[in-house]
Amino acid sequence: MSDPFDPILAQDTAVAILRAAVTRNRLPSAYLFEGPSGVGKQKAAIALAQAVLTADVPEPSRAEVMRRIAAGTHPDVRLFRPRDEGDRNIQVDTVREQILPFAQYAPFEAKHAFLVLPEADVSFPENHPEGANALLKTLEEPRPGVHFVLLAERPDRLLVTIRSRCQKVRFARLPPSALATILDRESADAAHRTAAIALADGRADRALSLSKEGAADALLDGALRIDEVTSRGVPGELIGLAEELAKKADVEHVLDALSTYYRDVAAAALGVPDEALAFRHQAERIRARAAAVGADRAARACERIRDAEERLEQNANKEILLGRVLFEIGR
Structure with a gap:
């Protein structure tokens, strides 16, 4: 039965x-x-x-x-x-x-x-x-x-x-193993599965959406652009980017992608193999960034982003909060 x-x-x-x-x-x-x-x-x-x-x-x-x-x-x-x-x-x-x-x-x-x-x-x-x-x-x-x-x-x-x-x-967030099972059931695109699971925040609906071709990459592109701007550290650029991000409906998703990217950077700096990275198809770029910033700085960036995500849930002013976190990441 x-x-x-x-x-x-x-x-x-x-x-x-x-x-x-x-x-x-x-x-x-x-x-x-x-x-x-x-x-x-x-x-x-x-x-x-x-x-x-x-x-x-x-x-x-x-x-x-x-x-x-x-x-x-x-x-x-x-x-x-x-x-x-x-x-x-x-x-x-x-x-x-x-x-x-x-x-x-x-x-x-x-x-x-x-x-x-x-x-x-x-x-x-x-x-x-x-x-x-x-x-x-x-x-x-x-x-x-x-x-x-x-x-x-x-x-x-x-x-x-x-x-x-x-x-x-x-009900708790789903572990990666459960998300993988759900993606298998739905015959999701295997090429995007690892990134989709990493970005899904334990939610099956997001994992399925992000497993579609281009969805996870679009978020990664946004994260990489943020990384480029913060690495230059030009105040005017940072303020402009904060204003732009504050208007985005999916700013939380972009921050999730940025946090995942920096986790990959920290992992790469510690010598983790490419196949263990969420964005493994960007391994070359991630390793180059890891060589530039190191594991400690990448880990601190993850912490700053997590703090920002928590404060966004508390309805903090998006533009001010994003401006602050972008400056902190760029240090």
């Missing part, structure tokens, strides 16, 4: 918690799956619904029920998608029209029903209390057998009262 949780990679603790809840038939009315995007939260939510709704289903019918849930055609499992996708902050009317009806009625076919809410921290943020409070009211008055699964990358953005109504399950 197939286990719905088997395809969930490298989330052993989360899966163990969910399996135990299914086995004991002790499910909370609401879960909060916390963790980065692209690490399996939504897949785990669907797997949970499959495990619960097929627990008492005989084998000949079990596979069909699982297929319908995965396809989104089972009436007792819904992946919430607002009709107006242009407004990411969910309004009261949307909760009343699209969420409340599902929560108020008994499951149609099974004993349980599941409503999965992706990006709950974006859809119901604390600073848009109308929609958030409407959701809270729904969570406070659950109908027996109806379960909510909220997915959130930044759970701190949710109302404290919403978080307190949910059982929290933490």
Whole structure:
């Protein structure tokens, strides 16, 4: 008998918690799956619904029920998608029209029903209390057998009262081995796999995107340009580059690439072989840079970039922060 949780990679603790809840038939009315995007939260939510709704289903019918849930055609499992996708902050009317009806009625076919809410921290943020409070009211008055699964990358953005109504399950970033398995499953381009995994930040969606031809190289080109400007150390150039980067939507991704590049430089300075480098196809350039800056300076650059990435997550002023880190890298 197939286990719905088997395809969930490298989330052993989360899966163990969910399996135990299914086995004991002790499910909370609401879960909060916390963790980065692209690490399996939504897949785990669907797997949970499959495990619960097929627990008492005989084998000949079990596979069909699982297929319908995965396809989104089972009436007792819904992946919430607002009709107006242009407004990411969910309004009261949307909760009343699209969420409340599902929560108020008994499951149609099974004993349980599941409503999965992706990006709950974006859809119901604390600073848009109308929609958030409407959701809270729904969570406070659950109908027996109806379960909510909220997915959130930044759970701190949710109302404290919403978080307190949910059982929290933490999902971690995926290790390189899990990302490699996922890329194998999707027959991703082998030529770009190492760089894609290095730049993915433990997220499968990013690894898949970066494994496409040219995607990782585009980020590397941005990182190399930054390295060129910082190595010259001309203040006007550094300020201009900081202004340019601050306007980029993917500045965090460029910084990830820059950090990976400097890790390669540090590794090369320590004599690591080319095949161990993330950007191995740029080994000659990386080794030349390693000879110029050395392992210690490259490692310090990585630290500065990591600090900058953390502060960007805290909504620091991008232009000032980037200008500072570029000057520090160039020293």
